[in-house]
Amino acid sequence: MAGEKILIIEDEVKISRFIELELKYEGYKVEQAYDGREGLQKASEVNCDLILLDIMLPSMNGIEVLRRLRQNSEIPVIMLTAKDDTMDKVMGLDMGADDYVTKPFAIEELLARIRVALKRKASKIENTKILKIGSLKVDLDKYTVTYNEESIDLTKREFDLLKYLMENKNIVLSREKLLEAVWEFDYMGDTNVVDVYIRYLRSKIDEKYNKKLIHTVRGVGYLIKDE
Numbered sequence: 001m002a003g004e005k006i007l008i009i010e011d012e013v014k015i016s017r018f019i020e021l022e023l024k025y026e027g028y029k030v031e032q033a034y035d036g037r038e039g040l041q042k043a044s045e046v047n048c049d050l051i052l053l054d055i056m057l058p059s060m061n062g063i064e065v066l067r068r069l070r071q072n073s074e075i076p077v078i079m080l081t082a083k084d085d086t087m088d089k090v091m092g093l094d095m096g097a098d099d100y101v102t103k104p105f106a107i108e109e110l111l112a113r114i115r116v117a118l119k120r121k122a123s124k125i126e127n128t129k130i131l132k133i134g135s136l137k138v139d140l141d142k143y144t145v146t147y148n149e150e151s152i153d154l155t156k157r158e159f160d161l162l163k164y165l166m167e168n169k170n171i172v173l174s175r176e177k178l179l180e181a182v183w184e185f186d187y188m189g190d191t192n193v194v195d196v197y198i199r200y201l202r203s204k205i206d207e208k209y210n211k212k213l214i215h216t217v218r219g220v221g222y223l224i225k226d227e
Contacts, residue, residue, distance in 0.1 A: 004049035004118055005029040009039030009065065010080060011057050015103075019052065022107050023114075036060025043069055045220050047168075047177045050117055052110075053097075055081040055088055063091055070096040072170040072225070076117040078110075131166040133213060133226045136205065138166055147209050154204065157182065161197050162205075165214065165224040174221040198222055 006023055010016040011034050020030045031046050033039035036057040043051060043065075051069075055062035066077060079092040079100040089100050098117050101110050131138040135148045138159075145152040145162065154162065160182045165173065173181075175191035183193070198214060206212055214224050 003027055003029065005031065005047065006114070007031045007033065007039070007042055007046060007048040007051045009033045009036070009042075009051060009057065009062070010054045011035055012054075019107075019110070022111070026111060028114075036062065036065045040065050040068055043073070043075070044172060045217075047171060047173050047221075048075065049121070050076045050078065050114060052078050052080055052114075055079055055092065063088075063095060066092065066095045066097060075171065076121050078113055078117060080105075131163065133166060133169060133224060134211070135209075136166075136213060138163055147205065152204055152208075154201075158197060158200055158204070161194075162201055162224075165222065169224050169226045172217045172220050172223045178221065194222075 006028050008016050008019055008023075008030060010019070010032075013034065016032055016034065020032060023030050031042055031048060033042045037059045039051075039053070039057070040060065053062045053065060057065070062079060062081075066079070069075070069077065076098045077096070079089075079097045080103060081088050081092075081100065082103045092100055098120070099113050101113060129140050131140070137146050138144075139146075140163070143159065145154055145159065161178065164178065164181050175194040178194045179191055198216075202214055206214055214222060216222055
């Protein structure tokens with residue numbers, strides 16, 4: 001079953017609503033934005049698994065939204081365009097789009113392309129045995145964490161939290177999302193437990209090595225930045 005969250009950035013309300021209904025019917029969760037600036041803001045605040053991005057948008061066009069998005073995020077993006085224009089497609093792909101669909105499109109084709117993009121993302125994560133951010137390295141096979149080749153001793157929960165942050169580097173993750181992914185619903189208390197474990201990681205990594213990797217986005221959650 002699906003369950004992934006998809007952000008639709010589309011200014012035509014009827015089209016956005018149609019896609020929303022179809023995605024929800026397939027089991028996806030949906031967020032929506034109706035202009036470029038709102039879409040870019042939501043992309044940074046809402047933890048989504050994929051973005052459907054129209055090219056012709058008010059306030060900021062889709063190409064510019066994608067350009068800014070790719071400065072700190074690798075989230076899959078499928079471009080939507082009313083133009084059957086090769087230059088639009090080439091520009092979008094050069095900027096880092098994963099795929100494109102030209103309007104009008106069959107919803108079955110869009111759903112198929114979404115499935116492929118999400119499967120590619122999942123495969124990329126699964127095939128990554130070593131996660132690296134700067135001098136910080138997590139070896140998933142050996143279950144070890146090092147900084148400049150110096151071993152860092154983490155508990156299983158700390159390791160799982162760091163692993164999830166690094167798998168989603170540069171993406172803001174809410175406390176609820178972290179709780180769901182790392183604790184897997186076996187913890188029924190409030191989300192403050194996430195703050196506690198973030199402090200544990202910071203004391204063992206950021207503070208020990210004087211390198212700020214784990215960042216707080218006030219009112220939203222946490223992210224680990226690849227700088």
